[in-house]
Amino acid sequence: MYAPLIEETLIAAIKVVILLFGVVLPGASACVYFERKISAWIQQRIGPNRVGPLGLLQPIADVVKLLLKEDIVPAAADKKFHFLAPLISITIAVAVFAVIPFGNYVLIGNTYTYLSIAPHLNVSVLYVLALTSIGVYGITLAGWSSNNKYSLLGGLRSASQMISYELSMGLSLIGVLMIGGSLNLNELVIAQSGLKWNVFYQPLGFLIFMIASYAETNRSPFDLPEAEPELVGGYHTEYSGMKFGIFFLAEYANMIAASAMMVTFFFGGWQVPFLPEILGLHDGDLLLGLLQLGAFTAKVAVFLFIFIWVRWSLPRFRYDQLMNLGWKVLLPLALLNIAVTGTVMFFLK
Amino acid sequence: MNVTENIESQRLSFWEKIYLPEIVKGMALTLKQMFEPKMTRQYPEERFEPTGSYRGRPVLVLDESGERCVACGLCSRVCPAIAIEVQAAETEREKERFPVKFEINMLRCILCGFCEEVCPEEAIVMSKDYEMVFENREDGILGKDKLLVPIAQLQDRLEYLRSHQYYEH
Ligand code: SF4
Ligand code: SF4
Numbered sequence: 308m309y310a311p312l313i314e315e316t317l318i319a320a321i322k323v324v325i326l327l328f329g330v331v332l333p334g335a336s337a338c339v340y341f342e343r344k345i346s347a348w349i350q351q352r353i354g355p356n357r358v359g360p361l362g363l364l365q366p367i368a369d370v371v372k373l374l375l376k377e378d379i380v381p382a383a384a385d386k387k388f389h390f391l392a393p394l395i396s397i398t399i400a401v402a403v404f405a406v407i408p409f410g411n412y413v414l415i416g417n418t419y420t421y422l423s424i425a426p427h428l429n430v431s432v433l434y435v436l437a438l439t440s441i442g443v444y445g446i447t448l449a450g451w452s453s454n455n456k457y458s459l460l461g462g463l464r465s466a467s468q469m470i471s472y473e474l475s476m477g478l479s480l481i482g483v484l485m486i487g488g489s490l491n492l493n494e495l496v497i498a499q500s501g502l503k504w505n506v507f508y509q510p511l512g513f514l515i516f517m518i519a520s521y522a523e524t525n526r527s528p529f530d531l532p533e534a535e536p537e538l539v540g541g542y543h544t545e546y547s548g549m550k551f552g553i554f555f556l557a558e559y560a561n562m563i564a565a566s567a568m569m570v571t572f573f574f575g576g577w578q579v580p581f582l583p584e585i586l587g588l589h590d591g592d593l594l595l596g597l598l599q600l601g602a603f604t605a606k607v608a609v610f611l612f613i614f615i616w617v618r619w620s621l622p623r624f625r626y627d628q629l630m631n632l633g634w635k636v637l638l639p640l641a642l643l644n645i646a647v648t649g650t651v652m653f654f655l656k
Numbered sequence: 657m658n659v660t661e662n663i664e665s666q667r668l669s670f671w672e673k674i675y676l677p678e679i680v681k682g683m684a685l686t687l688k689q690m691f692e693p694k695m696t697r698q699y700p701e702e703r704f705e706p707t708g709s710y711r712g713r714p715v716l717v718l719d720e721s722g723e724r725c726v727a728c729g730l731c732s733r734v735c736p737a738i739a740i741e742v743q744a745a746e747t748e749r750e751k752e753r754f755p756v757k758f759e760i761n762m763l764r765c766i767l768c769g770f771c772e773e774v775c776p777e778e779a780i781v782m783s784k785d786y787e788m789v790f791e792n793r794e795d796g797i798l799g800k801d802k803l804l805v806p807i808a809q810l811q812d813r814l815e816y817l818r819s820h821q822y823y824e825h
Binding site (some may be wrong): 348349350351352353463616617619620621 | 683685686687689690691692693694695696698731790
């Protein structure tokens with residue numbers, strides 16, 4: 308049933324290119340644009356409207372500005388790691404996209420083309436969790452190599468915050484894994500067919516996962532690593548020009564990945580409710596594939612909107628509150644969630 | 657050590673302590689805010705028209721008989737930013753003193769309006785001009801040619817000053 312190895316590699320390579328230039332970059336620029344627009348609307352302003360129609364070319368102008376800026380490396384910085392840190396951040400952020408199922412498969416001729424780069428990776432959930440843990444290295448290294456006390460504090464905060472929330476994040480997923488019975492993201496999505504979305508069975512799990520995701524992506528209200536009032540700019544204080552731009556890009560890529568994970572785990576991923584039955588579509592139809600892609604994009608867009616909306620609504624947590632919430636509230640709740648899910652599943656079967 | 661007890665846990669009610677209802681309230685507020693009318697003024701197209709109370713760039717008053725300034729130097733003396741330079745000279749006319757040189761360095765001026773307040777001749781007033789853009793430092797120093805403004809253009813400010821003054825001239 309599978310295509311020969313060379314062909315498969317080629318298809319995967321094409322998918323990677325499409326993913327980078329068709330998903331990550333446009334997605335991040337759309338996020339930047341809407342971040343600015345939504346923040347403006349919330350503050351009763353208009354937001355960018357001068358560059359291009361409706362200000363749509365603003366992200367391009369931003370990137371051009373960042374590219375043309377002087378790249379300053381502090382004299383006392385550790386040059387190698389100062390250079391490496393943003394690269395680690397962006398690599399990790401983009402690598403997560405490899406396992407995100409944007410849709411099921413499309414049958415072209417008689418080859419199965421999955422709308423995902425690594426659809427058969429049987430431990431893709433672990434892969435995602437592992438990568439998000441590695442992501443902290445980029446930020447911590449950035450903070451350490453800058454040789455600036457504010458950067459270092461930002462990096463330290465980021466490390467402790469990520470380690471604390473990693474736990475609850477992983478535990479909150481166990482309920483989903485028990486229901487789905489697989490560690491493969493695509494199979495988890497297939498298990499949620501027919502509006503059996505996990506959010507209805509695991510509302511608590513979803514809440515914990517969402518809060519932990521916000522902390523993992525360093526987004527407000529958990530943006531302590533870059534808390535401007537106390538830490539100047541946190542870990543990216545000493546970064547300028549495109550290196551700063553890459554951190555920026557990584558933040559938005561992480562945001563997209565986190566939204567995609569929330570959708571995949573709890574909101575049925577690419578599942579389109581009702582429509583395929585009404586239109587009489589079968590697995591493998593091109594139209595169904597496109598519909599799934601559209602549904603997935605729409606769901607992710609909703610979560611991205613919530614990310615931005617939350618950022619411009621809530622004040623930042625204090626450090627002790629952050630740690631309290633992570634260890635004393637989310638962790639016990641996540642454990643409780645596993646116990647309850649297990650008990651209910653035991654008695655229902 | 658002077659450590660005060662953290663009474664947050666006593667201060668908040670149960671619903672406040674679990675954050676979520678309060679978060680939802682806050683988010684509802686910002687969502688509503690998104691659909692409110694916008695306050696932004698599209699500046700170069702929509703201009704701001706100040707009233708007489710506005711303190712823009714200080715200018716010298718030019719009335720029917722010429723410039724009012726008698727080069728007493730009070731404005732220069734009072735200016736907290738040391739932005740004004742006056743050099744006096746004399747003529748044969750009845751009002752014999754006048755400034756041969758009057759310069760305001762707009763890179764220094766903080767638009768405080770002290771010069772206007774102290775002037776015995778009502779010769780220097782704040783205008784409505786708020787567009788002070790210079791391409792180099794020399795252009796920022798305004799001489800008499802740029803400072804003298806016909807009195808007709810300054811009526812709003814003069815009226816405002818007269819209706820708000822604390823003593824009779
Ligand atoms: S502007 Fe007024 S205060 Fe200044 S030198 Fe002239 S008369 Fe005196
Ligand atoms: S407005 Fe104030 S700072 Fe400006 S010239 Fe007058 S006294 Fe000086």
